[in-house]
Amino acid sequence: MGAEAVGSGAAARPVDVVRPVLQHLADAGADLEGEPRRPVPELGVHALGDQLAVLAGDVLAAADARGDDVAVVDLHDRLVALRRAL
Template identity: 55%
Template sequence: MASRWAVPAGPEGTRGDLVHALVQRIADLAADAEGEPRRPVPRLVADPALTDQLRVVAADLLAAAPPEPVIATAVADVRAVQATLS
């Protein structure tokens, strides 16, 4: 039986691909807000870890205290991915 993360989610690839791309975008927003260079977020072997990665990068973004438009961008991105996965 295939993992729920391996289910296709459209042209973006699998559900795991879609969530990993979201994790990367949120990590990029956090790096920008902290004035740090952007770094690739590793794709772990166990896709269920994607939810933990998302929690970590979201916490990093909030800790950076970016301006409201950055938070709004992140929230819109999360909602768009959520809608695609629903």
């Protein structure tokens, strides 16, 4: 997993660390479902947790439907890296 998953720089704001992860999860979910990629809307910092929960759930559901263990491992790794970065 690359640094882009958790942002860069020690002085990064939490929102700047979370948003790239949100976009990765949205892209992964779209790819798993065979849908086009779309940008994640910026709803404000108070919505980041909800967006993370929804997008992670979407990836899990799509990965489960396809039997894609690689996507589940990637999701886990990114969430662990995000937690450590915050």
